[in-house]
Amino acid sequence: MEQQTGQACIICGQEKEEGIVIVSHFICEECESEMVRTEAEDVKYNFFINRMKKINLRMHA
Template identity: 80%
Template sequence: MEQQTQQACIICGQMKEEGIVIVSHFICEDCEAEMVRTEAEDAKYRFFIGRMKKIGLQKNA
């Protein structure tokens, strides 16, 4: 059986084993699920966008 290692989530900062990796940045499954359910009008939406900027997928102007 393969042993999974814990990684720090870029959204919540907690150490978790389950989640996704985007461009070498880990997002735990709990934060991923909450992000998917969050409406754009929700105040937490901006929080998630701010954290996702760490991934660096946006082009520099």
């Protein structure tokens, strides 16, 4: 787990110290943990998908 100092999570919006960074976007440890446990049928699944769309993963040619 990568240590961070007070970054806002793109999922919950709260400022946290521990989490991961994906393409310069911070996801707190709690949200990361909840996301990996969430089943596709769960109501929260679409919420997480929409939040993750903030991360631009397109490769530049």
